[in-house]
Amino acid sequence: MRARAKEDVPHRCSPLIPLLALVGACALPLPSPTHAQPSASRAWDQGVVAEGPVAVLPQRERVDAINRMLEDRLENLLPQLMRETGIEMWLVINREYNEDPVYLSLVPAPVFAARRTTMLVFHDRGPEQGVEKFTVSRYPLGQIYVSAWEGGNLEEQWQRLGEIIAERKPASIGINTSTHWAFGDGLSHGLYEQLRAVSGDVPLVSAEELCIRWLETRTQMELEAYPHIVRLARSVIAEAFSSRVITPGVTTTTDVAWYIRQRYSDLGLPIWFMPYVNAQRRGITYEDDKPFFGESDVVIQRGDVLHTDVGIRYLRLNTDNQEMGYVLRLGEQDVPAGLKHALSVGNRWQDLLTQSFVTGRTGNEILAAARKAAESEGIVCSVYTHPLGFHGHGAGPTIGMWDNQGRTPERGDWKLHPNTAYAIEGNVKVPVPEWDGQWVQI
Numbered sequence: 339m340r341a342r343a344k345e346d347v348p349h350r351c352s353p354l355i356p357l358l359a360l361v362g363a364c365a366l367p368l369p370s371p372t373h374a375q376p377s378a379s380r381a382w383d384q385g386v387v388a389e390g391p392v393a394v395l396p397q398r399e400r401v402d403a404i405n406r407m408l409e410d411r412l413e414n415l416l417p418q419l420m421r422e423t424g425i426e427m428w429l430v431i432n433r434e435y436n437e438d439p440v441y442l443s444l445v446p447a448p449v450f451a452a453r454r455t456t457m458l459v460f461h462d463r464g465p466e467q468g469v470e471k472f473t474v475s476r477y478p479l480g481q482i483y484v485s486a487w488e489g490g491n492l493e494e495q496w497q498r499l500g501e502i503i504a505e506r507k508p509a510s511i512g513i514n515t516s517t518h519w520a521f522g523d524g525l526s527h528g529l530y531e532q533l534r535a536v537s538g539d540v541p542l543v544s545a546e547e548l549c550i551r552w553l554e555t556r557t558q559m560e561l562e563a564y565p566h567i568v569r570l571a572r573s574v575i576a577e578a579f580s581s582r583v584i585t586p587g588v589t590t591t592t593d594v595a596w597y598i599r600q601r602y603s604d605l606g607l608p609i610w611f612m613p614y615v616n617a618q619r620r621g622i623t624y625e626d627d628k629p630f631f632g633e634s635d636v637v638i639q640r641g642d643v644l645h646t647d648v649g650i651r652y653l654r655l656n657t658d659n660q661e662m663g664y665v666l667r668l669g670e671q672d673v674p675a676g677l678k679h680a681l682s683v684g685n686r687w688q689d690l691l692t693q694s695f696v697t698g699r700t701g702n703e704i705l706a707a708a709r710k711a712a713e714s715e716g717i718v719c720s721v722y723t724h725p726l727g728f729h730g731h732g733a734g735p736t737i738g739m740w741d742n743q744g745r746t747p748e749r750g751d752w753k754l755h756p757n758t759a760y761a762i763e764g765n766v767k768v769p770v771p772e773w774d775g776q777w778v779q780i
Contacts, residue, residue: 393566394570394605394606394607394652395653396606397606400447400653401446401447401448403563403653404446404447404653404654405446405447405480405482406559407557407559407560407563407653407654408444408445408446408447408482409482410557410559411557412444412469412471412482413468414557415552415555415557416460416469416471416552417462417465417468417469419548419551419552419555420460420462420469420548421462422551423512423545423547423548423551425462425510425512425543425545425548426461426462426508426509426510426511426512427459427460427461427462427503427506427508427510427511427512428459428460428511428512428545428548429457429458429459429460429499429511429512429513429533430444430457430458430460430514430524431455431456431457431458431513431525431529431533432452432455432456432524432525432526432529433452433454433455433456433526433529434451434452434453434454434456435451435452436452436526437451437452437524438514438524438525439520439521439523439524439549439553439729440514440521440524440549440552440553441456441458441524442654442728443552443553443654443728444458445458445479445480445482445483446479446480446481446482447654449479449480453475453476453477454475454476454477454492455475455476455492455495455529456473456475456477456479457473457474457475457495457499458471458472458473458479458483459471459472459473459474459486459499459502461506461508471483472484472485472486473485473486473487474486474487474495474498474499474502475487475495476489476495486498486502496532496533496535496536497536499533499536500536500537500538503536503537503538503540504538507540508540509540509541510540510541510542510543511537511540511541511542511543512543512544512545512548513525513530513533513542513543513544513545514544514545514546514549515530515544515545515546516544516546516549518546518747518748518749519546519549519550519733519748519749521549521550521553521729521733522544522545522546522547522548522549522550523546524549530542549733550733550734550752551755553727553728553729553732553733553734554725554727554732554733554734554755554758555755555757555758556727556757556758556759557757560655561757563653563655564655564759567650567652567653567655567657568657568659570605570607570650570652570657571607571648571649571650571657571659572659572661574598574601574602574605574607575598575646575648575659575661577597577601578594578597578598578601578615578646579594579644579646579661579663583597584638584665586638586639586640586642586665587637587638587639587640588637589637589638590635590636590637590638591615591616591617591633591634591635591636591638591644592615592634592635594615594638594644594646595612595613595614595615595634595646596613598613598615598646598648599612599613602648602650607650607651607652608650608651609648609649609650609651610649610650610651610656610730611648611649611730613646613647613648614634614646614647614648615634615644615645615646616630616632616633616634616636616644616645616646617632617633617634617636617638617639617642617643617644617645618631618632618633618642618643618645618778618779619633619639619641619642619643620641620772620773620774620776621773621776623776623777624777624779626767626777629720629740629741630740630765630779631767631777631778631779632645632779638665639665640665640666640667640668641665641667642664642665643662643663643664643677643778644662644663644664644665645660645661645662645779646659646660646661646662647659647660647763649730649761651730654728655726655727655728656726656727656728656729656730656732657726657761658724658726658730658761658763659761660761660763662681662780664677674770674772675771675772676768676769676770676771676772676773676778677770677772677778679768679770680766680768680770680778680780681780683717683766683768683780684765684766684768684780686715686717687712687717687719687764687766688762690708690711690712690715690717691704691708691712691721691723691762691764692762693711694707694708694711695754695760696754697753697754697755697756698753698754699753699754700735700750700751700752700753700754701723701734701735701736701737701738701746701749701750701751701752701754702737702745702746702750702751704723704735704737704754705721705737705738705743705745705750708721708737708738709721709743717766718766718767718768719764719765719766719767720738720740720743720764720765721737721738721743721764722737722738722739722740722763722764722765723737723738723760723761723762723763723764724736724737724760724761724763725758725759725760725761726759726760726761727758727759732759734752734754734755734758734760735749735750735751735752735753735754736749736750736752737750737760738764740763765779765780766779766780767779767780768780
Protein backbone atom coordinates (compact mmCIF):
# COMPACT_ATOMS: atom_id res chain seq x y z
CA MET A 339 0.00 0.00 0.00
CA ARG A 340 1.06 3.59 -0.29
CA ALA A 341 0.24 7.22 0.05
CA ARG A 342 -1.77 8.00 -3.05
CA ALA A 343 -3.60 10.82 -4.78
CA LYS A 344 -7.37 10.92 -5.29
CA GLU A 345 -7.14 10.41 -9.03
CA ASP A 346 -5.12 7.19 -8.73
CA VAL A 347 -6.94 4.03 -9.83
CA PRO A 348 -6.58 1.29 -7.21
CA HIS A 349 -5.58 -2.24 -8.12
CA ARG A 350 -8.36 -4.69 -7.32
CA CYS A 351 -7.84 -8.15 -5.91
CA SER A 352 -8.47 -11.26 -7.93
CA PRO A 353 -12.01 -12.66 -7.67
CA LEU A 354 -12.82 -15.71 -5.62
CA ILE A 355 -12.03 -18.95 -7.40
CA PRO A 356 -12.73 -22.48 -6.18
CA LEU A 357 -10.58 -25.00 -4.30
CA LEU A 358 -9.18 -23.05 -1.37
CA ALA A 359 -8.54 -20.08 -3.60
CA LEU A 360 -7.04 -17.01 -2.03
CA VAL A 361 -9.19 -13.95 -1.66
CA GLY A 362 -8.80 -10.60 -0.02
CA ALA A 363 -5.79 -8.40 0.53
CA CYS A 364 -3.78 -7.11 -2.39
CA ALA A 365 -0.97 -4.57 -2.57
CA LEU A 366 -1.41 -1.40 -4.58
CA PRO A 367 1.20 -0.27 -7.10
CA LEU A 368 3.77 2.06 -5.59
CA PRO A 369 4.73 5.60 -6.68
CA SER A 370 7.95 7.10 -7.96
CA PRO A 371 10.10 8.89 -5.38
CA THR A 372 9.93 12.64 -4.90
CA HIS A 373 13.69 12.97 -5.41
CA ALA A 374 16.04 11.44 -7.94
CA GLN A 375 17.75 8.23 -6.92
CA PRO A 376 19.72 5.56 -8.77
CA SER A 377 17.83 2.58 -10.14
CA ALA A 378 17.86 -0.48 -7.95
CA SER A 379 19.75 -3.57 -8.93
CA ARG A 380 17.34 -6.47 -8.77
CA ALA A 381 19.57 -8.65 -6.62
CA TRP A 382 16.66 -9.77 -4.48
CA ASP A 383 15.09 -11.48 -7.53
CA GLN A 384 18.11 -13.71 -8.15
CA GLY A 385 18.13 -15.97 -5.11
CA VAL A 386 17.79 -19.67 -4.55
CA VAL A 387 14.35 -21.22 -4.75
CA ALA A 388 13.91 -23.73 -1.93
CA GLU A 389 10.64 -25.13 -3.24
CA GLY A 390 7.98 -23.34 -5.24
CA PRO A 391 7.99 -20.26 -7.43
CA VAL A 392 9.53 -17.63 -5.14
CA ALA A 393 13.18 -16.57 -4.95
CA VAL A 394 14.75 -15.99 -1.54
CA LEU A 395 18.34 -14.83 -1.24
CA PRO A 396 20.70 -16.89 0.93
CA GLN A 397 21.63 -15.09 4.16
CA ARG A 398 25.10 -14.12 2.92
CA GLU A 399 23.79 -12.54 -0.27
CA ARG A 400 21.17 -10.50 1.58
CA VAL A 401 23.92 -8.41 3.14
CA ASP A 402 24.80 -6.72 -0.15
CA ALA A 403 21.18 -5.91 -0.99
CA ILE A 404 20.51 -4.52 2.50
CA ASN A 405 23.67 -2.43 2.56
CA ARG A 406 23.17 -0.97 -0.91
CA MET A 407 19.70 0.15 0.13
CA LEU A 408 21.12 1.57 3.38
CA GLU A 409 23.88 3.49 1.60
CA ASP A 410 21.28 4.92 -0.77
CA ARG A 411 19.11 6.01 2.17
CA LEU A 412 22.00 7.66 3.99
CA GLU A 413 23.27 9.41 0.86
CA ASN A 414 19.98 10.63 -0.61
CA LEU A 415 17.23 10.51 1.99
CA LEU A 416 18.85 11.44 5.30
CA PRO A 417 20.14 14.89 4.22
CA GLN A 418 16.69 15.76 2.88
CA LEU A 419 14.98 14.73 6.12
CA MET A 420 17.49 16.42 8.43
CA ARG A 421 16.91 19.72 6.60
CA GLU A 422 13.16 19.18 6.46
CA THR A 423 13.02 18.68 10.23
CA GLY A 424 15.65 21.30 11.13
CA ILE A 425 18.18 18.94 12.74
CA GLU A 426 21.82 19.98 12.20
CA MET A 427 23.42 17.27 14.33
CA TRP A 428 21.71 13.99 15.18
CA LEU A 429 23.05 11.61 17.82
CA VAL A 430 21.83 8.01 18.09
CA ILE A 431 23.32 6.56 21.28
CA ASN A 432 22.42 3.16 22.72
CA ARG A 433 23.75 0.23 24.68
CA GLU A 434 23.86 -3.47 23.91
CA TYR A 435 20.42 -5.12 24.29
CA ASN A 436 18.75 -1.75 24.85
CA GLU A 437 18.87 -0.58 21.26
CA ASP A 438 17.17 2.56 20.00
CA PRO A 439 14.24 1.71 17.63
CA VAL A 440 16.01 3.50 14.78
CA TYR A 441 19.45 1.98 15.38
CA LEU A 442 19.16 -1.20 13.29
CA SER A 443 17.77 0.82 10.38
CA LEU A 444 20.95 2.91 10.35
CA VAL A 445 23.70 0.29 10.62
CA PRO A 446 24.96 -2.12 7.95
CA ALA A 447 24.23 -5.84 7.86
CA PRO A 448 25.12 -8.17 9.46
CA VAL A 449 25.03 -5.98 12.60
CA PHE A 450 22.54 -7.47 15.08
CA ALA A 451 22.91 -5.21 18.11
CA ALA A 452 24.77 -2.32 19.65
CA ARG A 453 28.12 -3.22 21.21
CA ARG A 454 28.83 -1.85 24.69
CA THR A 455 27.89 1.83 24.18
CA THR A 456 27.51 2.61 20.48
CA MET A 457 27.32 6.23 19.32
CA LEU A 458 26.33 7.31 15.81
CA VAL A 459 26.91 10.93 14.80
CA PHE A 460 25.28 12.68 11.83
CA HIS A 461 26.28 16.29 11.13
CA ASP A 462 24.72 18.26 8.29
CA ARG A 463 27.39 20.54 6.84
CA GLY A 464 25.07 21.97 4.17
CA PRO A 465 24.02 21.00 0.63
CA GLU A 466 27.54 21.25 -0.82
CA GLN A 467 29.42 19.19 1.78
CA GLY A 468 26.54 16.94 2.76
CA VAL A 469 25.95 14.97 5.94
CA GLU A 470 29.03 13.75 7.79
CA LYS A 471 28.43 10.37 9.44
CA PHE A 472 30.71 8.44 11.75
CA THR A 473 30.74 6.47 14.98
CA VAL A 474 32.31 7.04 18.36
CA SER A 475 32.50 3.41 19.40
CA ARG A 476 34.85 0.63 20.46
CA TYR A 477 33.76 -1.70 17.65
CA PRO A 478 33.78 -0.91 13.90
CA LEU A 479 30.54 -0.62 11.89
CA GLY A 480 31.65 -1.59 8.41
CA GLN A 481 32.79 0.86 5.74
CA ILE A 482 29.82 3.20 6.15
CA TYR A 483 30.89 4.57 9.53
CA VAL A 484 34.51 5.50 10.24
CA SER A 485 35.30 5.61 13.96
CA ALA A 486 36.33 9.00 15.35
CA TRP A 487 37.69 7.42 18.53
CA GLU A 488 40.83 5.34 18.96
CA GLY A 489 39.47 3.42 21.93
CA GLY A 490 39.77 3.52 25.69
CA ASN A 491 37.43 3.40 28.64
CA LEU A 492 33.84 4.62 28.81
CA GLU A 493 34.78 7.95 30.35
CA GLU A 494 37.20 8.62 27.49
CA GLN A 495 34.52 7.67 24.97
CA TRP A 496 32.14 10.30 26.34
CA GLN A 497 34.97 12.80 26.52
CA ARG A 498 35.69 12.24 22.84
CA LEU A 499 32.04 12.80 21.95
CA GLY A 500 32.16 16.08 23.85
CA GLU A 501 35.23 17.13 21.86
CA ILE A 502 33.45 16.33 18.59
CA ILE A 503 30.49 18.48 19.59
CA ALA A 504 32.80 21.35 20.58
CA GLU A 505 34.74 21.08 17.30
CA ARG A 506 31.63 21.22 15.09
CA LYS A 507 29.67 23.78 17.14
CA PRO A 508 26.14 22.75 16.07
CA ALA A 509 23.32 25.19 16.81
CA SER A 510 21.47 22.30 18.47
CA ILE A 511 21.65 18.52 18.80
CA GLY A 512 18.75 16.24 17.95
CA ILE A 513 18.28 13.42 20.44
CA ASN A 514 15.74 10.60 20.43
CA THR A 515 13.31 11.59 23.17
CA SER A 516 9.54 11.68 22.74
CA THR A 517 6.42 11.75 24.88
CA HIS A 518 4.07 10.08 22.40
CA TRP A 519 6.18 8.01 19.96
CA ALA A 520 8.21 4.96 20.96
CA PHE A 521 10.08 5.31 17.66
CA GLY A 522 11.45 8.70 18.76
CA ASP A 523 12.14 7.80 22.39
CA GLY A 524 15.15 5.49 22.15
CA LEU A 525 17.63 7.47 24.27
CA SER A 526 17.65 6.08 27.80
CA HIS A 527 17.64 8.40 30.80
CA GLY A 528 21.11 7.26 31.87
CA LEU A 529 22.63 8.02 28.48
CA TYR A 530 20.79 11.34 28.33
CA GLU A 531 22.38 12.41 31.62
CA GLN A 532 25.85 11.50 30.36
CA LEU A 533 25.29 13.32 27.08
CA ARG A 534 24.09 16.42 28.86
CA ALA A 535 27.29 16.40 30.89
CA VAL A 536 29.53 16.57 27.78
CA SER A 537 27.41 18.62 25.35
CA GLY A 538 28.29 22.01 26.89
CA ASP A 539 25.85 24.81 26.16
CA VAL A 540 24.49 23.25 22.96
CA PRO A 541 20.70 22.81 23.27
CA LEU A 542 19.44 19.22 23.18
CA VAL A 543 16.20 19.06 21.17
CA SER A 544 13.84 16.21 20.37
CA ALA A 545 14.52 14.45 17.05
CA GLU A 546 11.09 12.80 17.22
CA GLU A 547 10.00 14.09 13.82
CA LEU A 548 13.24 13.03 12.15
CA CYS A 549 12.97 9.52 13.63
CA ILE A 550 9.45 9.04 12.33
CA ARG A 551 10.15 10.50 8.90
CA TRP A 552 13.29 8.33 8.57
CA LEU A 553 11.48 5.15 9.52
CA GLU A 554 8.28 5.74 7.52
CA THR A 555 9.81 6.88 4.20
CA ARG A 556 10.58 4.31 1.53
CA THR A 557 13.21 4.96 -1.12
CA GLN A 558 12.90 3.97 -4.76
CA MET A 559 15.09 0.93 -4.16
CA GLU A 560 12.84 -0.19 -1.31
CA LEU A 561 9.71 0.44 -3.35
CA GLU A 562 11.09 -1.85 -6.04
CA ALA A 563 11.89 -4.56 -3.49
CA TYR A 564 8.63 -4.39 -1.53
CA PRO A 565 6.32 -6.05 -4.10
CA HIS A 566 8.66 -9.04 -4.23
CA ILE A 567 8.67 -9.29 -0.42
CA VAL A 568 4.86 -9.24 -0.43
CA ARG A 569 4.85 -12.00 -3.07
CA LEU A 570 7.05 -14.13 -0.81
CA ALA A 571 4.58 -13.74 2.03
CA ARG A 572 1.56 -14.47 -0.16
CA SER A 573 3.12 -17.49 -1.86
CA VAL A 574 3.39 -19.32 1.47
CA ILE A 575 -0.21 -18.47 2.31
CA ALA A 576 -1.19 -19.90 -1.09
CA GLU A 577 0.56 -23.14 -0.17
CA ALA A 578 -1.10 -23.22 3.23
CA PHE A 579 -4.58 -22.62 1.78
CA SER A 580 -4.35 -25.58 -0.58
CA SER A 581 -5.00 -29.32 -0.63
CA ARG A 582 -1.25 -29.80 -0.20
CA VAL A 583 -1.73 -28.76 3.44
CA ILE A 584 -5.46 -28.97 4.23
CA THR A 585 -7.53 -32.14 4.39
CA PRO A 586 -11.11 -31.15 5.29
CA GLY A 587 -12.30 -32.96 8.38
CA VAL A 588 -8.74 -33.59 9.57
CA THR A 589 -6.58 -30.44 9.44
CA THR A 590 -7.12 -27.77 12.08
CA THR A 591 -6.68 -24.04 11.78
CA THR A 592 -3.83 -24.36 14.27
CA ASP A 593 -2.14 -26.92 11.99
CA VAL A 594 -2.28 -24.40 9.15
CA ALA A 595 -0.93 -21.59 11.33
CA TRP A 596 2.07 -23.71 12.34
CA TYR A 597 2.61 -24.81 8.73
CA ILE A 598 2.85 -21.15 7.73
CA ARG A 599 5.31 -20.44 10.51
CA GLN A 600 7.47 -23.46 9.72
CA ARG A 601 7.47 -22.76 5.97
CA TYR A 602 8.64 -19.20 6.49
CA SER A 603 11.32 -20.49 8.85
CA ASP A 604 12.48 -23.02 6.25
CA LEU A 605 12.81 -20.19 3.73
CA GLY A 606 14.79 -18.06 6.19
CA LEU A 607 11.99 -15.51 6.48
CA PRO A 608 11.45 -14.47 10.11
CA ILE A 609 7.92 -13.61 11.23
CA TRP A 610 7.20 -10.73 13.57
CA PHE A 611 4.07 -12.25 15.12
CA MET A 612 2.57 -15.72 15.32
CA PRO A 613 0.43 -16.53 12.25
CA TYR A 614 -3.29 -16.59 13.00
CA VAL A 615 -5.82 -18.75 11.14
CA ASN A 616 -9.55 -18.98 11.78
CA ALA A 617 -12.69 -20.28 10.09
CA GLN A 618 -16.21 -18.91 9.62
CA ARG A 619 -18.92 -21.51 9.15
CA ARG A 620 -22.54 -21.54 8.12
CA GLY A 621 -24.78 -21.90 11.16
CA ILE A 622 -22.29 -20.39 13.61
CA THR A 623 -23.26 -16.75 14.01
CA TYR A 624 -21.47 -13.97 15.84
CA GLU A 625 -22.64 -10.89 17.66
CA ASP A 626 -22.76 -7.85 15.40
CA ASP A 627 -20.50 -5.91 17.74
CA LYS A 628 -17.83 -8.63 17.90
CA PRO A 629 -14.68 -7.18 16.27
CA PHE A 630 -13.57 -10.42 14.61
CA PHE A 631 -15.68 -13.27 13.24
CA GLY A 632 -14.42 -16.85 13.08
CA GLU A 633 -13.05 -19.52 15.39
CA SER A 634 -9.46 -20.64 15.80
CA ASP A 635 -8.17 -24.10 16.79
CA VAL A 636 -11.05 -25.88 15.03
CA VAL A 637 -11.07 -28.70 12.47
CA ILE A 638 -11.52 -27.24 8.98
CA GLN A 639 -14.66 -28.46 7.21
CA ARG A 640 -15.92 -28.18 3.65
CA GLY A 641 -17.82 -24.94 3.18
CA ASP A 642 -15.64 -23.00 5.63
CA VAL A 643 -14.40 -19.50 4.94
CA LEU A 644 -10.78 -19.33 6.09
CA HIS A 645 -8.80 -16.31 7.19
CA THR A 646 -5.17 -15.78 8.10
CA ASP A 647 -3.11 -12.87 9.36
CA VAL A 648 0.69 -13.07 9.18
CA GLY A 649 3.71 -10.87 8.58
CA ILE A 650 7.30 -11.59 7.55
CA ARG A 651 10.54 -9.62 7.61
CA TYR A 652 12.91 -9.73 4.63
CA LEU A 653 15.69 -7.32 3.68
CA ARG A 654 14.69 -5.45 6.87
CA LEU A 655 11.21 -4.66 5.51
CA ASN A 656 8.04 -6.08 7.04
CA THR A 657 4.77 -7.28 5.54
CA ASP A 658 1.40 -7.71 7.22
CA ASN A 659 -0.93 -9.85 5.12
CA GLN A 660 -4.51 -10.85 5.68
CA GLU A 661 -5.86 -13.38 3.20
CA MET A 662 -9.05 -15.42 2.92
CA GLY A 663 -10.07 -18.65 1.23
CA TYR A 664 -13.07 -20.91 0.73
CA VAL A 665 -13.17 -24.71 1.04
CA LEU A 666 -15.41 -26.17 -1.68
CA ARG A 667 -18.17 -28.52 -0.63
CA LEU A 668 -18.42 -31.86 -2.39
CA GLY A 669 -20.07 -31.30 -5.75
CA GLU A 670 -19.39 -27.55 -5.77
CA GLN A 671 -17.56 -26.22 -8.81
CA ASP A 672 -17.37 -22.60 -7.75
CA VAL A 673 -17.52 -20.31 -4.74
CA PRO A 674 -21.09 -19.31 -3.74
CA ALA A 675 -22.24 -16.08 -5.35
CA GLY A 676 -22.99 -14.53 -1.97
CA LEU A 677 -19.38 -14.90 -0.88
CA LYS A 678 -18.16 -13.46 -4.18
CA HIS A 679 -20.44 -10.49 -3.56
CA ALA A 680 -19.04 -10.13 -0.04
CA LEU A 681 -15.54 -9.97 -1.49
CA SER A 682 -16.65 -7.33 -4.00
CA VAL A 683 -17.99 -5.26 -1.10
CA GLY A 684 -14.62 -5.66 0.61
CA ASN A 685 -12.85 -4.52 -2.54
CA ARG A 686 -15.16 -1.52 -2.81
CA TRP A 687 -14.44 -0.63 0.81
CA GLN A 688 -10.72 -0.93 0.07
CA ASP A 689 -11.14 1.47 -2.84
CA LEU A 690 -13.01 4.00 -0.68
CA LEU A 691 -10.31 3.80 1.97
CA THR A 692 -7.35 4.17 -0.36
CA GLN A 693 -9.08 6.98 -2.27
CA SER A 694 -9.04 8.82 1.05
CA PHE A 695 -5.22 8.58 1.16
CA VAL A 696 -4.38 12.19 0.31
CA THR A 697 -0.96 13.63 1.07
CA GLY A 698 -1.20 16.10 3.93
CA ARG A 699 -4.27 14.56 5.54
CA THR A 700 -3.87 13.21 9.04
CA GLY A 701 -4.61 9.61 9.86
CA ASN A 702 -7.73 10.72 11.72
CA GLU A 703 -8.93 12.72 8.70
CA ILE A 704 -8.39 9.72 6.40
CA LEU A 705 -10.32 7.53 8.85
CA ALA A 706 -13.25 9.94 8.97
CA ALA A 707 -13.34 10.35 5.17
CA ALA A 708 -13.23 6.59 4.59
CA ARG A 709 -15.95 5.84 7.12
CA LYS A 710 -18.18 8.58 5.72
CA ALA A 711 -17.74 7.26 2.18
CA ALA A 712 -18.49 3.68 3.26
CA GLU A 713 -21.54 4.75 5.24
CA SER A 714 -22.91 6.62 2.22
CA GLU A 715 -22.87 3.33 0.30
CA GLY A 716 -24.35 1.28 3.13
CA ILE A 717 -21.14 -0.67 3.81
CA VAL A 718 -20.73 -2.05 7.32
CA CYS A 719 -17.01 -1.77 7.95
CA SER A 720 -14.22 -1.37 10.46
CA VAL A 721 -11.17 0.67 9.43
CA TYR A 722 -7.80 -0.44 10.74
CA THR A 723 -4.72 0.63 8.79
CA HIS A 724 -1.17 0.97 10.08
CA PRO A 725 2.17 1.90 8.49
CA LEU A 726 4.70 -0.74 7.46
CA GLY A 727 8.43 -0.57 7.01
CA PHE A 728 11.35 -1.38 9.30
CA HIS A 729 8.78 -2.31 11.94
CA GLY A 730 5.58 -4.28 11.51
CA HIS A 731 3.46 -1.72 13.33
CA GLY A 732 5.54 1.01 11.78
CA ALA A 733 6.10 4.72 12.20
CA GLY A 734 3.57 7.05 10.60
CA PRO A 735 -0.13 7.89 10.80
CA THR A 736 -2.51 5.58 12.61
CA ILE A 737 -5.69 5.25 10.53
CA GLY A 738 -8.23 3.66 12.87
CA MET A 739 -7.78 0.99 15.51
CA TRP A 740 -9.60 -2.33 15.67
CA ASP A 741 -10.97 -1.28 19.06
CA ASN A 742 -11.35 2.43 18.31
CA GLN A 743 -13.11 3.77 15.23
CA GLY A 744 -12.84 7.33 16.48
CA ARG A 745 -9.96 9.75 16.80
CA THR A 746 -6.58 8.40 17.91
CA PRO A 747 -4.69 11.19 19.69
CA GLU A 748 -1.17 12.10 18.57
CA ARG A 749 -0.36 9.13 16.34
CA GLY A 750 -3.61 9.61 14.43
CA ASP A 751 -2.77 13.29 14.02
CA TRP A 752 0.38 12.51 12.04
CA LYS A 753 0.05 13.56 8.38
CA LEU A 754 0.30 11.25 5.41
CA HIS A 755 3.51 11.63 3.38
CA PRO A 756 4.44 10.30 -0.08
CA ASN A 757 6.47 7.11 -0.44
CA THR A 758 5.07 5.45 2.66
CA ALA A 759 3.57 1.95 2.95
CA TYR A 760 0.55 0.59 4.82
CA ALA A 761 -1.19 -2.63 5.81
CA ILE A 762 -4.88 -2.38 4.91
CA GLU A 763 -6.36 -4.52 7.66
CA GLY A 764 -9.95 -3.40 8.06
CA ASN A 765 -12.98 -5.51 7.25
CA VAL A 766 -16.56 -5.51 6.04
CA LYS A 767 -19.53 -7.54 7.24
CA VAL A 768 -22.00 -8.76 4.61
CA PRO A 769 -25.09 -11.02 4.84
CA VAL A 770 -24.77 -14.10 2.60
CA PRO A 771 -28.01 -15.49 1.05
CA GLU A 772 -26.61 -19.02 0.71
CA TRP A 773 -25.95 -18.95 4.46
CA ASP A 774 -29.58 -17.95 5.23
CA GLY A 775 -28.61 -14.30 5.58
CA GLN A 776 -25.80 -15.00 8.05
CA TRP A 777 -23.24 -12.24 8.24
CA VAL A 778 -19.76 -13.06 6.96
CA GLN A 779 -16.70 -10.94 7.62
CA ILE A 780 -14.26 -10.23 4.78
